[in-house]
Amino acid sequence: MNKLYQEALDYLYSFVNYSFKHSSELAKAEFNLDRMRDLMRLLGDPQNDYPIIHVAGSKGKGSTAAFIASALGAADYRIGLYTSPHLQEFTERVQVNGIPIPEDEFVALVEEMKPAVEQVPYITTFELATALGFLHFSRQNVTVAVVEVGLGGRLDATNIITPLVSVITSISLEHTAILGDTLEKIAREKAGIIKSEHPFVASPQKMEVASVFDLIAEEHSVALTLVGRDIFYKVKKKSIDGQMLEVWMRNGPKMKLSIPLLGEHQVENAITAYAALLVARQEGLVFNAAQLKQGFADTQWAGRFEIWREKPPIVLDSAHNPDSISKLHQTLDEYFPDLPVVLIFGVSEDKEVAEMLKELSPRLERVIFTRAEHPRAVEAEKLLKFAEQTGVKSEAIEPVEAAVTRALEIVDEQNILLLSAGSIFVTAAVRAVLSEKEKS
Numbered sequence: 001m002n003k004l005y006q007e008a009l010d011y012l013y014s015f016v017n018y019s020f021k022h023s024s025e026l027a028k029a030e031f032n033l034d035r036m037r038d039l040m041r042l043l044g045d046p047q048n049d050y051p052i053i054h055v056a057g058s059k060g061k062g063s064t065a066a067f068i069a070s071a072l073g074a075a076d077y078r079i080g081l082y083t084s085p086h087l088q089e090f091t092e093r094v095q096v097n098g099i100p101i102p103e104d105e106f107v108a109l110v111e112e113m114k115p116a117v118e119q120v121p122y123i124t125t126f127e128l129a130t131a132l133g134f135l136h137f138s139r140q141n142v143t144v145a146v147v148e149v150g151l152g153g154r155l156d157a158t159n160i161i162t163p164l165v166s167v168i169t170s171i172s173l174e175h176t177a178i179l180g181d182t183l184e185k186i187a188r189e190k191a192g193i194i195k196s197e198h199p200f201v202a203s204p205q206k207m208e209v210a211s212v213f214d215l216i217a218e219e220h221s222v223a224l225t226l227v228g229r230d231i232f233y234k235v236k237k238k239s240i241d242g243q244m245l246e247v248w249m250r251n252g253p254k255m256k257l258s259i260p261l262l263g264e265h266q267v268e269n270a271i272t273a274y275a276a277l278l279v280a281r282q283e284g285l286v287f288n289a290a291q292l293k294q295g296f297a298d299t300q301w302a303g304r305f306e307i308w309r310e311k312p313p314i315v316l317d318s319a320h321n322p323d324s325i326s327k328l329h330q331t332l333d334e335y336f337p338d339l340p341v342v343l344i345f346g347v348s349e350d351k352e353v354a355e356m357l358k359e360l361s362p363r364l365e366r367v368i369f370t371r372a373e374h375p376r377a378v379e380a381e382k383l384l385k386f387a388e389q390t391g392v393k394s395e396a397i398e399p400v401e402a403a404v405t406r407a408l409e410i411v412d413e414q415n416i417l418l419l420s421a422g423s424i425f426v427t428a429a430v431r432a433v434l435s436e437k438e439k440s
Contacts, residue, residue: 005103008110009090012132017125031155035120036127040160042116043131046138050080051285052161053276056149056190057169059324060203060269063261063301064169067273069146071295073097075287080137080145082130082158087303087428094133096140098300101132109135126150130157144285152179154192164283166193166200167276169269171209172323187212196220199279203272204228225275233271235264240307240335242297243267247274255289258297262305263331265324270296303427305331308434313339313417316431318424320347325356328421332363339417340365342407345383346400346426348376353386356422365416367394370403372425400429404437 040047055065062083069081079097086092091100101109109132117123130150137145144164149156153168171187179189187209194200194216202213204227217224225231230250237244241260245267248254259270277285277292305328308314313336319328332341341363347353357367367387369380380396380403387394397403411418420430 002103004107008107011110011114012090012125012128015123015125015128031152033155033157033160035123036130036157036160039116039120039123039127039131040134042119043113043135047134047161049138050142050145051164051283052145052147053165053167053280054147054149054158054161054163054193055167055169055276056153056156056193057167057203058172058186058190059321059327060169060265060272061148061167063266063269063304064167064203064273064276065146065148066301067259067270067296067299068167068276069095069098070299071273071277071292072144072146072285072287074295074298075285075291077285077287078141078143080133080140080142080147082133082137082145083148084126084129084150085424087424088432090129093129094136096137096142101136105136105139106132109139124157127157149190149193152192153190154188156193159193162195163193163198164285165276165280166195166198167272168193168200168202168213169272170203170265170323171205172321183209184212188216191216194220194222197222199223199225199283201225201272201276201279202227203268223279225279227268227271227275231271231275231278233267235267238262238334240310245270247271249278255293257293259299260297261299261301262307262335263327264334265327265331266304270299303424303431308431312411312415314411314434315417315419316427317419317421318427319356319421320351320423322352322355322359325359325421329359329363332417332419336417340414341417341419342410343367343422344370344400344403344407344418344420344426344430345422346370346372346380347378347383347422348374348425349378351378351422353378353383354389357386357390357392360421361390361392364392365414366410367392368403368407369394369396370400370426371398372400372423372429374423374425377423377425400426401433404430404433 055061069079073079081095094101179186233247245257303318306316319325369383371377420427
């Protein structure tokens with residue numbers, strides 16, 4: 001990492017960074033879009049230079065954005081992709097045609113933004129990162145951008161855009177102190193990205209969420225395409241190498257898609273992306289069936305049931321709430337039904353640890369608690385009590401490198417499965433350690 005890049009990164013992190021704060025502090029935070037609008041105006045409103053597909057949701061929004069970006073890339077669009085958080089390096093958040101923003105470009109844009117930033121009090125790290133992404137996409141002449149919401153939707157920094165299509169993935173209870181304590185309230189916050197006269201697409205939803213979306217579509221006079229009601233799918237084949245799907249609109253012809261990402265939830269994400277692309281085509285984007293199929297087959301999204309090694313298996317996942325842990329359990333049962341699991345697990349504060357461990361406990365041989373280098377990460381020792389509640393053998397090992405070494409000893413000796421989950425930061429660290437071990 002070069003010195004100038006580190007200094008630019010330190011500059012971004014020197015501002016208010018809500019990703020480092022406890023949920024109780026987030027609940028008191030002053031979220032509004034005025035700062036972001038002021039900053040973007042000073043930068044020339046680069047977010048208006050290209051059409052944008054805007055993706056919100058509780059789970060699956062990153063994977064859905066990746067499917068959309070890959071398909072449009074296969075159709076020869078120059079694609080900007082903005083996601084968060086990153087897995088290994090901050091520059092991954094801002095990509096053009098799958099390539100993270102180069103460090104020297106990152107440094108140059110941060111320097112360029114500084115005079116504008118000085119004129120906008122109380123700006124946040126995420127707002128700056130979002131502005132940098134919009135600016136980079138403009139400078140790189142992207143022809144379409146796919147932008148993932150950070151938190152919520154209505155007051156998220158990304159919500160200054162006018163989208164070509166809005167997309168909302170699966171909704172579940174999350175960040176209840178900020179977004180609301182019911183699915184209906186959270187659905188309304190997420191649907192804050194909907195703009196009048198611009199269509200939106202949604203993943204399969206619980207009935208109460210679908211009802212909210214129908215109402216919002218009526219309020220904004222926009223068309224809603226709901227997966228499972230307006231577009232249908234069937235899994236035809238699945239293996240460790242990927243999944244074969246069949247998808248069709250009501251009374252329409254069927255199309256076959258192949259995706260490399262595993263799990264039923266990734267099927268829903270892929271079909272949601274497919275629906276978003278069909279709507280985007282109605283809004284003027286151009287691509288053919290062959291390009292769409294190629295893009296879906298080529299989609300990459302690391303750290304989401306990523307099979308790092310097949311024998312003995314190593315699976316890297318980022319599930320960090322009960323809903324996503326349940327989906328992870330289901331996918332484990334589908335692909336590795338008979339193997340006991342050694343789990344490397346770490347979480348940020350305010351996560352429902354007991355519920356997550358209880359969900360996975362039937363599969364667990366042992367849990368190795370660890371801690372990522374993140375201000376909100378819980379100390380490994382403090383997590384031991386949760387394993388005791390579920391009767392699972394456990395140990396606490398820091399740092400992550402030592403936890404990985406211990407886990408590998410167990411799985412290689414017993415020929416069982418190693419799983420990393422609980423936090424994207426832990427999984428990122430595990431992935432980095434495994435990469436280093438491969439090199440040595």
